[in-house]
Amino acid sequence: MLTARHQAARFLFWLLAAVPGTLLALLLLCFGIPALKPYLYPIPDIAWIRDLYRHKDAALARIPGPRLLLVGGSAVHFGFDADRITTALGVETFNYGAHGGLDLTYLLDRAERVARPGDTVLLAIEYPLYRTPVPFTALPVFFSSFHDKRFWWRMPVDLWLDYASQYDPRLVLRAAADNLTHWKRAPLSERPGGYRVATIDARGSERGASRAQVTPRMRELVAQDRQLIRPLDRSSPGSRAVAGFVRRQQERRVAVLAGWPPSLRRVEYDEPVAYRMLADLRSFWQDLRVPVIGTPDRFMVPDEAVFDTSFHMNETGQAMVTAALIEALRAYTSQAARNAP
Known part of the structure; x- marks a missing residue:
C-alpha cells in the first residue's frame, strides 16, 4: 500500500x-x-488559397520584369484578364488577386514578397477591406499557421497579440478531425466543391467563371449580397496596412497605382454615403502620392456580368472591366508623358 x-x-x-x-x-x-500530417484545413477555401498561391508564385517567377502586378482580393482575381492587358499595352502583366477574406495585412504582405524594384503594383481593393476592425480574422491566421509560416517572421511585433487573439479553437478541432479521416496525397483543390486552381491561367487570371455555370441559386445569393457603405476610416487596420505597404514600396522603387475593384452596379453606390466614401478614397491616395487610375463607375457591371458574388465577374464581366482598365492605363500613360519634363 x-x-x-x-x-x-x-x-x-x-x-x-x-x-x-x-x-x-x-x-x-x-x-x-x-x-x-501533410495539410490541415477547416474549410474548402483553405485548399483553394494554398494551391492558388503556389500556382501564382511559380507562374509569376517565370515572367520577366518590369511587370505590372494587379493586386487585391477575389474581385481582382475574377475581374481582370492579365493576358489581354499584356497584349494591348505591351507591358508584362500578372493577376495576383487572391481571397479577400485573408485581409489586407496578409494580402499586401504576399504582394510585397513578389514585387521587385522596377515593377508597378496596381491596387484594386474591395471597399469593405479598408474598414476591417482588426488586422487579422481567423482565416489568414489559420492559413498562415499551416501553410505560410514565413509570414510569422515578417509580421511586425506590434501585431503579434492581434494575430494570437484570432486563433479559433473550433477551426483547430475541425482540422484535427479532418486530419484523422483524410490522407491528403492529392492537391487540396481537387476536392469536390469550391474553386479550381486548374482554371487559373499562366498570368494568374481566372478562366473558370462562365455565364453557363451561373445557377438561379447564385443569382439569388448575389441579389441578397447588399453592400454596407461607410465613410473611409484611415485609422482602421485595413487603411493602415495600405499606407504602410505604399511607403515601403516607394522606398524599394516599386511604383504603386490605385485602381477600383470590379463590382456589381448596386443602388447602394448611388447613396450620398457612397459618394463620400469614394471621394475619401481619392483623397487618401492623393495624400499617399499614389496616382488613381480611372473612375469607379467604369468598373461596375450589370447583373448578367457577375458570377457568384457582387465582386466576382463571369467572362462577360471580365471582358468589360479589363477593357476599362486598359483604357484607364492608356489615359494615365498619355497624361504622364505630357507631364514629363
Missing part, C-alpha cells in the same frame, strides 16, 4: 510529465508535421 508521501510524489510526477506532453500535443495539432 502506498503511503501518502508516495502518492503525492507519483501525482507530482504525472503532473510534471503531463504538462510538456500536453504542450507537445497541442503544437503537433496546431502546426503539424509535414511528413506525417
Whole structure:
C-alpha cells in the first residue's frame, strides 16, 4: 500500500510529465508535421488559397520584369484578364488577386514578397477591406499557421497579440478531425466543391467563371449580397496596412497605382454615403502620392456580368472591366508623358 508521501510524489510526477506532453500535443495539432500530417484545413477555401498561391508564385517567377502586378482580393482575381492587358499595352502583366477574406495585412504582405524594384503594383481593393476592425480574422491566421509560416517572421511585433487573439479553437478541432479521416496525397483543390486552381491561367487570371455555370441559386445569393457603405476610416487596420505597404514600396522603387475593384452596379453606390466614401478614397491616395487610375463607375457591371458574388465577374464581366482598365492605363500613360519634363 502506498503511503501518502508516495502518492503525492507519483501525482507530482504525472503532473510534471503531463504538462510538456500536453504542450507537445497541442503544437503537433496546431502546426503539424509535414511528413506525417501533410495539410490541415477547416474549410474548402483553405485548399483553394494554398494551391492558388503556389500556382501564382511559380507562374509569376517565370515572367520577366518590369511587370505590372494587379493586386487585391477575389474581385481582382475574377475581374481582370492579365493576358489581354499584356497584349494591348505591351507591358508584362500578372493577376495576383487572391481571397479577400485573408485581409489586407496578409494580402499586401504576399504582394510585397513578389514585387521587385522596377515593377508597378496596381491596387484594386474591395471597399469593405479598408474598414476591417482588426488586422487579422481567423482565416489568414489559420492559413498562415499551416501553410505560410514565413509570414510569422515578417509580421511586425506590434501585431503579434492581434494575430494570437484570432486563433479559433473550433477551426483547430475541425482540422484535427479532418486530419484523422483524410490522407491528403492529392492537391487540396481537387476536392469536390469550391474553386479550381486548374482554371487559373499562366498570368494568374481566372478562366473558370462562365455565364453557363451561373445557377438561379447564385443569382439569388448575389441579389441578397447588399453592400454596407461607410465613410473611409484611415485609422482602421485595413487603411493602415495600405499606407504602410505604399511607403515601403516607394522606398524599394516599386511604383504603386490605385485602381477600383470590379463590382456589381448596386443602388447602394448611388447613396450620398457612397459618394463620400469614394471621394475619401481619392483623397487618401492623393495624400499617399499614389496616382488613381480611372473612375469607379467604369468598373461596375450589370447583373448578367457577375458570377457568384457582387465582386466576382463571369467572362462577360471580365471582358468589360479589363477593357476599362486598359483604357484607364492608356489615359494615365498619355497624361504622364505630357507631364514629363
